[in-house]
Amino acid sequence: MVPFVLNYILFLLFTSITMAMEVSYPDWFIFPSSYPDYITGFSKGELSSREDASNMYCFYAETIVNGKMYQYNDYDEKISDYYWYLSPKCVQDIEGQLFEVSSFISNVLTDSRVVLYAHSQVQNANEKKEISNDNYHTNILDIQKNRDALVSSSDFKSKPYIVINTKDTPPWVKKDFWKEEGYYYSVGTYTSRGEKNDAWKTAEERAFFNLIITLAVGFSSSSVDKIVEHTDYSITEEYEEILRYKLFHKIVDAQVIARWPDINNNLYCVKVRIHEDNILSPYLESNGKGNK
Secondary structure (H helix, E strand, O other): OHHHHHHHHHHHHHHHHHHHHOOEEOHHHHOHHHOOOEEEEEOEOOEOHHHHHHHHHHHHHEEEEEEEEEEEOOOOEEEEEEEEEOOHHHHHHHHOOOEEEEEEEEEOOOOEEEEEEEOHHHHHHHHHHHHOHHHHHHHHHHHHHHHHHHHOOHHHHOOOOEEHHHOOOOHHHHOOEEEEOOEEEEEEEEEOOOOHHHHHHHHHHHHHHHHHHHHOOEEEEEEEEEEEEOOOOOEEEEEEEEEEEEEEEEEEOOEEEEEEEEOOOOEEEEEEEEEHHHEEOHHHHHOOOOOO
């Protein structure tokens, strides 16, 4: 009897360790470009996943980045003074048209969730409602049927989670920026050791930011004098170079292509792309790349 109990305990322990080591994500999260009619939202602090999804829907559709970034101390440190502008009307209009179709908990301790929302089907049904007020109630039922059909869709229930541990790391994880078939691609990374949703969001923002500054920015540099006191109490005068990047870019139809958790290096990686015709900036023209 004792050996049986011991074996059972060992089995449970082994199973628990295996489950703890397994890292898995739904297909729609790892390959968002395969689900173009859906939008992902991350709960983050006081921001709900629905609010985040609304913001990102409008960000991908059209946004302007404006401001400056400074790098100093041999470029290891920086001061960011830029912002991404979103249309408040766009955010307000889309939030009521989103409904949840799938989700998962990214951090049990903080109750952080990642939620997939549908939007285009609801939007189309609302457009029908505006054509004829007589059919208002019928179209509301159409919206509800659309929602119920999507929630139970086999697209989400039939596809198993992707077990990251059993897959090879995609080659794009090691890339930084490239152009292919008229699109600019960029990869952003961030440590996975902190809050999960914050890390995924930061990696995505870095990907878009890297894409923009790699293409063209207003650039200038300057040197400043500084007095350095050493451990032997000697004092020297040194020069420090400060790099300044000026940003003023408009991007349209931005896309997140893939996400990947690099478990070997504790990094979250996000690949994004923008078509060359969907980036506008005076700095592109000044750098001889045309106003694209």
